[in-house]
Amino acid sequence: MSDIEINGYRLEYFEHGTGEPVVFVHGSASDYRTWKFQQDKFAEHFRSIVYSRRYHWPNKPIPEGIDYSMNEHINDLEALIESLEVAPAHLIGHSYGAFICLVLAIRKPQVVRTLVLAEPPATTLFVSKNPKPVEILKLLINRPHVAVALMKFRKNGITPAVKAFRKGETEKAIRIFGDAVFGPRGYLRFTLSRKKQVIENLTNVRSELIGSGFVPLDVEIVQDIHVPTLLVSGEHSIGLFHHITNSLERVLPNGKKIEIPEANHMMHEDNPDVYNRVVIQFLSNNLQTI
Numbered sequence: 001m002s003d004i005e006i007n008g009y010r011l012e013y014f015e016h017g018t019g020e021p022v023v024f025v026h027g028s029a030s031d032y033r034t035w036k037f038q039q040d041k042f043a044e045h046f047r048s049i050v051y052s053r054r055y056h057w058p059n060k061p062i063p064e065g066i067d068y069s070m071n072e073h074i075n076d077l078e079a080l081i082e083s084l085e086v087a088p089a090h091l092i093g094h095s096y097g098a099f100i101c102l103v104l105a106i107r108k109p110q111v112v113r114t115l116v117l118a119e120p121p122a123t124t125l126f127v128s129k130n131p132k133p134v135e136i137l138k139l140l141i142n143r144p145h146v147a148v149a150l151m152k153f154r155k156n157g158i159t160p161a162v163k164a165f166r167k168g169e170t171e172k173a174i175r176i177f178g179d180a181v182f183g184p185r186g187y188l189r190f191t192l193s194r195k196k197q198v199i200e201n202l203t204n205v206r207s208e209l210i211g212s213g214f215v216p217l218d219v220e221i222v223q224d225i226h227v228p229t230l231l232v233s234g235e236h237s238i239g240l241f242h243h244i245t246n247s248l249e250r251v252l253p254n255g256k257k258i259e260i261p262e263a264n265h266m267m268h269e270d271n272p273d274v275y276n277r278v279v280i281q282f283l284s285n286n287l288q289t290i
Helices: 039-043 070-083 096-107 133-142 144-166 170-182 192-200 202-210 239-251 272-284
Strands: 002-006 009-016 021-025 047-051 089-094 112-118 229-234 255-260
Touching: 002 070, 009 039, 009 070, 021 070, 021 096, 039 047, 039 272, 070 096, 089 096, 096 112, 112 272, 133 144, 144 170, 144 202, 144 239, 170 202, 192 202, 229 239, 229 272, 239 255, 255 272
Parallel strands: 021 047, 021 089, 089 112, 112 229, 229 255
Antiparallel strands: 002 009, 009 047
C-alpha cells in the first residue's frame, strides 16, 4: 500500500499492473477493500489503481463538525488522476463513487477515457437534494414509477436513518439504511467482510447522510458526456436504482446498460466473475488508439 497527499489530505492506495490506467472509486460505507475481487484480475490487463476516499478506512476519520462534501471527493479524484499522471483514465465507480465519476466526467472530460457506473444514486437527475412538494408532484405526473420509488426510499430509508443517527442510535440507523439500499433484511444478508467495512466506515455513513448531499444534475449537461459509458445494475437491486440507471441510459449518448445476474447493489462483490468479465471486455473494446 502507498499513500499520496491530495488537496492537503493523505489517501491510501494500491497500484498493480501495467497498461492503460483504471481507477476504482468505492461507494458509501466502504473503502478500497470492496475491490478485492477486481484488483488483481484487472491488473492482468491494465494499470489498476484502487484507493480509499477521503475519511474512509484506513485514512484519517472525518473530524467532528466537518461537512462530508461530494464536491470535495470529486476534487480529490481529479487531483489523484493528475498527481499519478494517469489522465485520461478509465473510471470504475460504485454507488456514491459512481456518482463522483459521473460528475467528474461533466466537469473535466479530458481526464476521463471511459466510465463504468454501477448504480449511482443520482436522484438529483429528477429532483433537488431536498425536494419540495411541487417537485414530487411534477415527478408523479411525468414519471410516476420513479416518484413512488424515490418517495419510498426517502420515507423508509433516508429520513428515519438520519433521525436515528442524530439520536445516537447507530445500529438502528445502519440497519434502516442497509434495508433501504439492499431491500428488506438487506443488512442481515451482509457477508462478514461487508459488515466489517460498514462498521469501520460508520462515521462516514452518518456524515454523508447528514452532510451537504449530492450535487445537482442537469439532463442537458449529462447529455454532453460523450465518453463510452457502461451502466451496471444488479438483477436483484431495488427499483429506484433500476429507474436511475435506465434514465441515464436514455440520456447518455454513448451509454449502455448491462445487468449482473444473481447480484444486488454490491454486484462486484456478489457476482465478481460475471462483473469482471463484462467490464474487462468493455474496457478492452475502448482502448486508446494511437
